[in-house]
Amino acid sequence: MKLEPKQLTEFPSERQITAARFNHDGSILAAAGYEPAVRRWQFDGKTLTPLPSLNGFHGYSTALAFHPQQPHLFCADSWGQLRCCEGEKTLWQHETAHDGWLRQIAVSPNGKRIATCGKDHFIRVWDVASGKKLAEHDAGEDVYALTIVDSITFGDMRGRIETWDLDLKKKQRSFDAAVLYKLDRIQDLGGLRVLRFIDDGKTLLAAGTTPQNGATPQSIPTILFFDTASGKLTKTVTHGTNKEGYIHDLVQHPSGCLMSVSSGTPGSGMLFLLNPADKEPFHVNTKMANCHSLALHPDGKHFVVTSTNRDSNGNGKSLGKDGQYKTNTSPLHLFEM
Amino acid sequence: MNPLCTPRDHTFSRRAFLGGGLGLLTSPLFAEAMKQRDKQVLFVWLDGGMSQLETWDPKPNTEFGGPFRSIPTSVPGVHFCELMPKLAKQMHKLCVVRSMCTKDNAHSSGVDRIQRGDPKNRGVPYPHFGAGVAKLLGPGSSGLPPYVWIKPGSGGFRAEDAGFLGPKYGSLAFGDGKPPDNLLRHPDISAEQDAARNELRQMLDQRFAKQREKRVVEANASVFDMANKLMARADIFDTSKLPERDRDRYGRHDFGQHMLVARQMLEAGVRFVKVTSYGWDTHGDNFNAHATMVPKFDQAFSAMLEDLEASGLLKTTLVICLSEFGRTPRINGHVGRDHWSEAWSIAMAGHGVKHGMVVGETNERGTEVKSKPFDIGSAFHTWYRALGIDPMKTEFDNAGQPLPIAHDDMLPIKEALA
Numbered sequence: 001m002k003l004e005p006k007q008l009t010e011f012p013s014e015r016q017i018t019a020a021r022f023n024h025d026g027s028i029l030a031a032a033g034y035e036p037a038v039r040r041w042q043f044d045g046k047t048l049t050p051l052p053s054l055n056g057f058h059g060y061s062t063a064l065a066f067h068p069q070q071p072h073l074f075c076a077d078s079w080g081q082l083r084c085c086e087g088e089k090t091l092w093q094h095e096t097a098h099d100g101w102l103r104q105i106a107v108s109p110n111g112k113r114i115a116t117c118g119k120d121h122f123i124r125v126w127d128v129a130s131g132k133k134l135a136e137h138d139a140g141e142d143v144y145a146l147t148i149v150d151s152i153t154f155g156d157m158r159g160r161i162e163t164w165d166l167d168l169k170k171k172q173r174s175f176d177a178a179v180l181y182k183l184d185r186i187q188d189l190g191g192l193r194v195l196r197f198i199d200d201g202k203t204l205l206a207a208g209t210t211p212q213n214g215a216t217p218q219s220i221p222t223i224l225f226f227d228t229a230s231g232k233l234t235k236t237v238t239h240g241t242n243k244e245g246y247i248h249d250l251v252q253h254p255s256g257c258l259m260s261v262s263s264g265t266p267g268s269g270m271l272f273l274l275n276p277a278d279k280e281p282f283h284v285n286t287k288m289a290n291c292h293s294l295a296l297h298p299d300g301k302h303f304v305v306t307s308t309n310r311d312s313n314g315n316g317k318s319l320g321k322d323g324q325y326k327t328n329t330s331p332l333h334l335f336e337m
Numbered sequence: 338m339n340p341l342c343t344p345r346d347h348t349f350s351r352r353a354f355l356g357g358g359l360g361l362l363t364s365p366l367f368a369e370a371m372k373q374r375d376k377q378v379l380f381v382w383l384d385g386g387m388s389q390l391e392t393w394d395p396k397p398n399t400e401f402g403g404p405f406r407s408i409p410t411s412v413p414g415v416h417f418c419e420l421m422p423k424l425a426k427q428m429h430k431l432c433v434v435r436s437m438c439t440k441d442n443a444h445s446s447g448v449d450r451i452q453r454g455d456p457k458n459r460g461v462p463y464p465h466f467g468a469g470v471a472k473l474l475g476p477g478s479s480g481l482p483p484y485v486w487i488k489p490g491s492g493g494f495r496a497e498d499a500g501f502l503g504p505k506y507g508s509l510a511f512g513d514g515k516p517p518d519n520l521l522r523h524p525d526i527s528a529e530q531d532a533a534r535n536e537l538r539q540m541l542d543q544r545f546a547k548q549r550e551k552r553v554v555e556a557n558a559s560v561f562d563m564a565n566k567l568m569a570r571a572d573i574f575d576t577s578k579l580p581e582r583d584r585d586r587y588g589r590h591d592f593g594q595h596m597l598v599a600r601q602m603l604e605a606g607v608r609f610v611k612v613t614s615y616g617w618d619t620h621g622d623n624f625n626a627h628a629t630m631v632p633k634f635d636q637a638f639s640a641m642l643e644d645l646e647a648s649g650l651l652k653t654t655l656v657i658c659l660s661e662f663g664r665t666p667r668i669n670g671h672v673g674r675d676h677w678s679e680a681w682s683i684a685m686a687g688h689g690v691k692h693g694m695v696v697g698e699t700n701e702r703g704t705e706v707k708s709k710p711f712d713i714g715s716a717f718h719t720w721y722r723a724l725g726i727d728p729m730k731t732e733f734d735n736a737g738q739p740l741p742i743a744h745d746d747m748l749p750i751k752e753a754l755a
Contacts, residue, residue, distance in 0.1 A: 015400075016668065034400070034668060035400065036398055058397075058398055058406075059397060059398060059402070059403070059404045059405065059406065060403070060404045062404065078404030078405065079406055100405070100406060100419065101404050101405070101628075119628065142628070157625075157629075184616060185489060185591065185614070185615055185616040186590045186591065186592050186614060186616065186629070186630050186633045186634075187616050187626050187629055187630050188629040189622075189625075189626075190625060214616045214626065215385055215615075215616045215617065215618040215619055215620070215626070216618055216619070216620040216621050216673070217621045217622055217626075245621065245671065246622070263670055263671055263672070264671065265620060265621030265622070265671040265673065266620070266621075266671070268670070269670075289670055290669075290670025290671060307670075308669070308670030309670075312667075312669045312670040313620065313669035313670065313671065313673065313675055314665075314669075314675055315442040315443070315665070315675045315676035315677070316442040316665075316675075316676065316677070316678070316679070317677075317679050317704075318667070325666070325667070325702070325704040326667065327400060327401075327667060328667060328668065328669065328670065
C-alpha cells in the first residue's frame with residue numbers, strides 16, 4: 001500500500017524541537033528540544049492545543065518516549081536527568097541517570113523496562129514501575145542510539161552496533177555500520193541517529209547519514225538494513241545528494257512503509273516515505289525546512305513533522321522586527337494520510 | 338633592549354651582540370638583550386571559528402547555551418564548558434578575554450583581518466602577527482627561522498604572510514608537522530661538496546644581488562640561511578625520539594602531534610610558532626562536532642601549558658589561542674552555529690599577560706558584549722606590549738614609509754596586561 005500524506009495545517013512553536021511523540025491513545029503530543037522543558041499539546045484530531053510544559057530540566061531536553069499502553073512519559077535532558085511522568089506529575093526521577101547528555105530512551109514492547117544511552121558511554125536499563133536501575137553496560141564510546149526488545153541493541157559514534165543481553169552481560173550479535181562514521185581532521189563524525197527493528201524483529205534498520213567531511217558536514221541520508229539473525233548488511237538505501245544531511249527520525253507505519261525526516265547541510269532536508277522492499281522513496285516532501293522529528297499518531301492516519309523555520313541559518317547578528325536577536329523555531333506540520 | 342628603539346635597531350643589536358665578545362656578557366645591556374631575545378610566541382589558530390559557548394564562555398541552561406554543562410575552573414567563580422576539563426584545571430595560568438567584538442563575519446576577509454590586526458587601510462598588505470614579531474624581535478639567540486607555522490596539509494615558505502615587510506619575514510610552514518621536502522643534505526653529498534656548492538651559490542648570489550631590489554635579495558639569501566640552520570637542527574622536527582608518554586599526553590591526533598612539534602620548536606628557541614587546526618567551521622552538527630574536537634584541543638593545549646611551565650618557558654613565551662571569530666548563539670536548522678564576530682572569546686597565557694584573569698563579559702544569552710568590547714587591533718596592541726614592544730612608539734618601515742604596528746586608534750586591553 002502506498003500512502004499519500006497531505007498536510008492539514010501548521011502550528012507554531014516558540015522553540016526548536018528535536019524529538020516529538022504521541023502518547024498511547026494519541027491525545028497528547030510531547031516534544032523535547034532546545035530548552036530545559038518538555039512541551040505538550042492536546043490533540044483532538046484536528047488541532048494541537050498547548051498544555052503546561054514539564055519544567056525542571058537542565059540544558060536541553062533531549063529525548064522522550066511514551067509507554068505503549070499507559071499514560072507514562074519518559075523524558076530526559078542533556079545534563080543526565082531521566083524522569084517518568086504521568087501528566088504533570090512526576091512518578092520518579094533520577095537527576096544523574098547519566099553523566100551528561102542523555103541521548104535516547106527506548107521502551108520495551110511490554111512497557112516494563114526502559115533503556116537509556118548517553119555521551120558517558122553507558123547503556124542503562126530501568127524498571128518502569130519503580131525507576132530502579134536494573135542493569136548497565138559501558139560501551140566504551142559515545143552511544144548515539146538504541147532500541148530494546150528482549151535484548152538491548154545500541155550503536156555508537158563509530159557505527160559499531162551490538163545486541164546485548166544485559167541481564168546475562170553477554171553480547172549476542174554485532175552489526176557493522178562503520179560506513180556511518182568518518183574521522184575528518186580532528187572531528188569524529190558519527191552518522192548514526194536511529195535504530196529500529198522491523199519485520200517482527202527480523203530486520204534491523206540503522207539510519208542517519210554517510211558523512212563525507214567535517215565542520216560543515218556534507219553527507220548523504222542513509223538507511224542500512226541488517227539481517228538480525230546473521231548480523232549481515234542486506235541493503236543500503238541512500239537518498240538525495242551529499243547536501244541532504246542526516247535522517248533524524250524514522251518510524252514504521254502499520255502498513256509497513258518507512259517514514260523518515262531529515263535535515264540537510266547545506267540542503268534543507270525532507271520527509272520521505274519508503275517501502276522497505278524498494279530502493280527509492282515513493283513519496284518525497286521538500287516543502288518543510290530541516291525536519292528533526294516525526295510523531296506518528298496511533299490511529300495511523302495522522303502524523304506530525306517538526307521542521308525549522310526558513311532562513312534559520314546566517315552569519316552575524318540577525319534582528320527580528322522587534323529589534324531583538326532572532327531565535328529559530330520549529331513549526332509543527334500536521335499531516336493526514 | 339630599549340622599548341623606544343626602532344625595528345632596525347633590533348636586528349643591529351643582535352648582530353652587535355653576537356660579535357661583541359664576552360665582555361658584553363656582564364653588562365646590564367646584555368641582560369636586557371637576553372630578556373628581549375628570549376621572548377617567544379605560541380600562536381594557536383583554530384581555523385573556521387571555535388564556538389565560545391562550547392568552550393571559554395559557556396551559558397548553560399539558557400536558550401542558546403547548548404546541551405553542555407559548565408564546570409568550575411581553578412579560579413573561583415570562573416567556569417568553562419564541560420568539554421575542557423583539563424584546561425579548567427589550568428585557568429590560573431590563563432587570561433581569557435570574553436568581550437571580543439570584531440565585526441567581520443566572513444572567512445575570506447576575517448582570517449586575514451584578524452591575523453594582520455586590521456590596521457587602517459594604507460594601501461599595502463600588513464604583516465601577520467608572526468611576521469611582525471619576526472621583524473621586530475628577530476630570530477633570537479637560536480638563529481632558527483623566526484616564524485614557523487605547523488599546519489595540516491602542505492608546507493613551504495609563505496612569503497605572503499609578511500605583507501609589506503617583504504618575503505624575508507614570511508612563515509616557514511611545516512606541512513603535517515614535517516619539514517619542507519629535500520631540506521636535509523642528500524646522503525650521497527658530502528659535507529665538503531655541500532660547502533663548495535654553497536660557496537658557488539654565494540658567488541652567484543652576489544652577482545644576482547647587483548641587479549635586484551635589496552629586499553628580494555635578502556629574502557633569497559634568508560631562505561638559504563634558514564635552510565642551513567634547519568639542516569643543522571634537524572632534531573627539532575624529529576618526533577621519533579619523543580617519549581611515548583608525551584605523544585599520549587598531547588593526543589595521537591594531528592593537532593596533538595603538531596603541538597608536540599611546536600613544543601620542540603619553542604624549546605629550540607624559535608621566536609614565533611604558529612599551530613593551525615582546521616575544521617572548526619561547524620555550520621552543521623555543531624554540538625557533536627565540538628564534543629569530539631574540543632576535548633582534543635583541551636588535551637593538547639593543556640599539555641603544552643603544563644610543559645611550558647615545567648620547563649620555565651611559560652615565563653618567556655606569550656601563548657595566544659583564537660579563531661577568526663566565534664559562532665552564533667542561534668542554532669540553525671542543521672544543528673549548527675554560524676559565523677559570529679559580535680561577542681566571542683580569545684585565550685592567552687604566559688609572558689606579559691595576567692594569569693587567572695577573565696576580561697570582559699557577555700550578556701546572559703551570549704548575544705552582546707556587556708562590558709567594553711575589544712576589536713582585534715586592541716589585541717595586537719596587547720600582544721606587542723606583552724612582548725615589550727610599545728606600539729605607540731614603534732613603527733614598521735615600509736620602504737621608508739613609517740607605518741604603525743597596530744591600529745592607530747586602538748589601545749591595549751590593559752586589564753589583560755601583567
